[in-house]
Amino acid sequence: EPEVTQTPSHQVTQMGQEVILRCVPISNHLYFYWYRQILGQKVEFLVSFYNNEISEKSEIFDDQFSVERPDGSNFTLKIRSTKLEDSAMYFCASKGRGSDNEQFFGPGTRLTVL
Amino acid sequence: GEDVEQSLFLSVREGDSSVINCTYTDSSSTYLYWYKQEPGAGLQLLTYIFSNMDMKQDQRLTVLLNKKDKHLSLRIADTQTGDSAIYFCAEENVGNEKLTFGTGTRLTIIP
Numbered sequence: 001e002p003e004v005t006q007t008p009s010h011q012v013t014q015m016g017q018e019v020i021l022r023c024v025p026i027s028n029h030l031y032f033y034w035y036r037q038i039l040g041q042k043v044e045f046l047v048s049f050y051n052n053e054i055s056e057k058s059e060i061f062d063d064q065f066s067v068e069r070p071d072g073s074n075f076t077l078k079i080r081s082t083k084l085e086d087s088a089m090y091f092c093a094s095k096g097r098g099s100d101n102e103q104f105f106g107p108g109t110r111l112t113v114l
Numbered sequence: 115g116e117d118v119e120q121s122l123f124l125s126v127r128e129g130d131s132s133v134i135n136c137t138y139t140d141s142s143s144t145y146l147y148w149y150k151q152e153p154g155a156g157l158q159l160l161t162y163i164f165s166n167m168d169m170k171q172d173q174r175l176t177v178l179l180n181k182k183d184k185h186l187s188l189r190i191a192d193t194q195t196g197d198s199a200i201y202f203c204a205e206e207n208v209g210n211e212k213l214t215f216g217t218g219t220r221l222t223i224i225p
Contacts, residue, residue, distance in 0.1 A: 004156075031211065043157070043202060045212035056211050091156060103213060105149075107156040 002026045004106035006092050012112045013082055021077045021109045023092030031095040032075045033103060034067065036060070036088040043091065049075065082113045116140040118216035120203055125222045132190040134219045136203030139184065143205040146179060147213065148188045151200045160188070160201075195223050 005024045013019050025032050034046040047057040049067055066078045075094075079086055089110050093103040117139045126132045138146070147162040163170045163177045163186075170177045176189040190197055203216040 033211070035213075035215075042217050043204075043213075043215040045214070048211040050211075058212070093157075102159050102162070104159070105157040 004092055004094055004104050006090075006106040006109050008109060009107065010110045010112070012114065015084060015113055016081050019079050019082055019111060021079075021090050021092075021111070023075045023077075023094075023106055024073050025075055025092065025094030026096070026104055027073070029094035029096045029104075031055075031097075031103075032067075032069070033093040033095075034077045035091045035093065035105075037091065037108075038085075038088045046077070046090075079111075082111075084113050087111055087113045116143075116205065116207070116214040118203055118205055118214050120201075120216040120219045122217060123220050123222070125224055126193050127224045128193060128195060130193055132188075132193045132197065132221055134188045134190075134201050134203075134221065136186040136188075136216050137184055138186065138203070138205045138214075138216075140205060140207050140214070141184065142207040143184075145206045146177075146186050147202075147204040147206070148175075148177065149202040149204060149215075151202065151218070153199075157202065190221075193221075193223055195225070197221060198223050 007022045032049040037043045045058050047061045048055045064080045068076050089108045091108045092106040095103045120136045144165050148160045149157040150160050174191045178187045200218040200220050202218045204213040
């Protein structure tokens, strides 16, 4: 069964460093998303991406964040200068076109900023 | 803005039914979802319901939707130890791609 994959599973970085979180969505999907979950808190929407551009973003998704689909398979989230409060689990999701509205989630990347 | 609320904890004896409740504020919600998250794992979609339905059954899972009260519930029949997880309610409304999640309910099974 096709699935969304994410790498790495755990990323540790120093405050101020740039990180890139990688996702491989399901191959025929057209809509892509990033969410995050700070430990013990709700899963929060960050950004949605369709047709090579951002379709919606939340207040969390400020200038320090960017997304890219550099080739036909990867979908990346970059944080330019990480802060302590960026420590969270980051989930990628993808969705196909049509009547099936399900967003399929990846296993997540745990980001720890020291 | 949208808000989704759940109780944080639920303990149930093995073999009993579990009922996890959720309330939401957005009256234009079109889809309501239940996701399961096991320790260290991602979010697994269990089931979803369209806002024009009031009930959906899928094997051991029953979803009830009271649109007037903006209340959603997930009933798990014959709860097993493998059902131990955090259950998230989420809503999506028309024209809006994002999912708004609840706080999650941690279901603990008592042997």
